[in-house]
Amino acid sequence: xxxxxxxxxxxxxxxxxxxxxxxxxxxxxxxxxxxxxxxxxxxxxxxxxxxxxxxxxxxxxxxxxxxxxxxxxxxxxxxxxxxxxxxxxxxxxxxxxxxxxxxxxxxxxxxxxxxxxxxxxxxxxxxxxxxxxxxxxxxxxxxxxxxxxxxxxxxxxxxxxxxxxxxxxxxxxxxxxxxxxxxxxxxxxxxxxxxxxxxxxxxxxxxxxxxxxxxxxxxxxxxxxxxxxxxxxxxxxxxxxxxxxxxxxxxxxxxxxxxxxxxxxxxxxxxxxxxxxxxxxxxxxxxxxxxxxxx
Numbered sequence: 345x346x347x348x349x350x351x352x353x354x355x356x357x358x359x360x361x362x363x364x365x366x367x368x369x370x371x372x373x374x375x376x377x378x379x380x381x382x383x384x385x386x387x388x389x390x391x392x393x394x395x396x397x398x399x400x401x402x403x404x405x406x407x408x409x410x411x412x413x414x415x416x417x418x419x420x421x422x423x424x425x426x427x428x429x430x431x432x433x434x435x436x437x438x439x440x441x442x443x444x445x446x447x448x449x450x451x452x453x454x455x456x457x458x459x460x461x462x463x464x465x466x467x468x469x470x471x472x473x474x475x476x477x478x479x480x481x482x483x484x485x486x487x488x489x490x491x492x493x494x495x496x497x498x499x500x501x502x503x504x505x506x507x508x509x510x511x512x513x514x515x516x517x518x519x520x521x522x523x524x525x526x527x528x529x530x531x532x533x534x535x536x537x538x539x540x541x542x543x544x545x546x547x548x549x550x551x552x553x554x555x556x557x558x559x560x561x562x563x564x565x566x567x568x569x570x571x572x573x574x575x576x577x578x579x580x581x582x583x584x585x586x587x588x589x590x591x592x593x594x595x596x597x598x599x600x601x602x603x604x605x606x607x608x609x610x611x612x613x614x615x616x617x618x619x620x621x622x623x624x625x626x627x628x629x630x631x632x633x634x635x636x637x638x639x
Contacts, residue, residue, distance in 0.1 A: 345369050346494070349398030349405045350389075351418060351425075352439070353380035356465070357408035359472040360438070360498045364406075365389050367497035374398055395421075399428035404494060406436045411590070412445035419449045431457035434490050438479070440464045440516070440587075442594055443509040444601075446482065450508035459487040462508065463495060464515035468582040476500040480518070482511035516598060519591040523612040523629070525559040526588075530633035533566050537637075544569055565633040579631035588629035589616040 345368045350361040353375035365371050365388045372392040373384040381391045392398035395418055399405060405425055409415050415437060419425045425435060426449070435453055437446070437460070446462040453460040461483035471477040477499035481488055488504045495502045505514045532555070536546045547569035551561045564570040574582055592613035599606040619635040 346403045347401065348372070348494070349374070349392055349402035350384075350408075351375070351392075351395060351398060351405065352408035352410075353377065353384060354408065354410075355469050356438075356472045358383060359469070360406070360408065360477075361389060362387050363472075363475045363498045364494065369494075369497070372398060372401065394423075395425060396423040396428045399425045399433070400430070402429075402433065404434045404436065405429065406494070407439060409437075409439040409441075411439070412441035415439050415441050415445055415449060420452055426452050426456050426458065429456070429458055433458050434487070434494075435460040436463050436491050436494065437461070438463050438465055440519075440591060440594070441512060443512045443516075443598060446512045447509040450483065459484070459490055460508070461487045461491045462511040463491065464511055465499065466515070466518060467499070470582055472498070479503065480505050480511040480514035482507060482509050482513070484508075512594075513598070516591055516595040519588065520595040520606065520609045520612070522559065523588050523592050523616060524608050525557050526563070526565065526630055527612055527615055527632060527636070529555075529557065529559045530565045530630075530636050533633060534637050559630075563630055565630040574628035574630050575633075579628040579634070581626060581628040583629055584625065585616060585620050585627050585629045585631065586625040589613065589620050589625075592616055 347370045348364055350371055350373045353373050358380050361371050361373050361384055371389040373381050373389055374392040375381055435458055450460045461481050463479045463481045465477040465479055467477040475498055478501040479495045479499045481504050492502055505511050533543055543566045564573045565575050567575045574580055595609050596613050619632050
């Protein structure tokens, strides 16, 4: 079993770290929230003193951080992971960040003799807790092979997307699809309401017809048809509107830098921005139907 340093014990990071503990690994965690570190310790993990110590003492480092800014600081700072880790250490960054930062950090790690993958996730808090996340992994074949057993302790589907940064590319493309499709499904249910069509009837038809998609059949934005969807819990977040907006903005930044045409992605980002600014940043992203209904 490996000695793992886990940096970033938030809503996603903590259950991921706990699954590594359950798999028998020695996990030392670091987070600004002392309560999260305490929960890790209560479950058999330990507290890391700081980033430098965590990097020096670990065979594997896993990070789950809010943005590219924090990733650069934690990895590339003077007392950061790249400067402190021993050659051969495996680095797994499961943050969702811009492709440019992912590739820059991976290059710095490679230059220091470290193996690194970018491995953002899909599946939300529920998937993190159940250990059923999907990991989209960028990095060399060697780094992927080394990382796979650890990812399998936290997830169900592990896909090697290609070289460094390709995990992030896959994540932002996937979530652009998700953001667009959730708006489309929500608009359809709002229109059905106006036309006097029962929501369950629309679901029964569309879930078996050409309108079928994950946003409809797994995460339906109206209460009833899918009992496990956030719509049945007043849109308590599994994946917040603010996080969806972050990912849609990352997709738009990538589209601009590559000159890719993404008009629906741009519209989705604009709609989610207005929804977040209405005070719903912490609400589940499927709650966008309430914003559309109010227009």
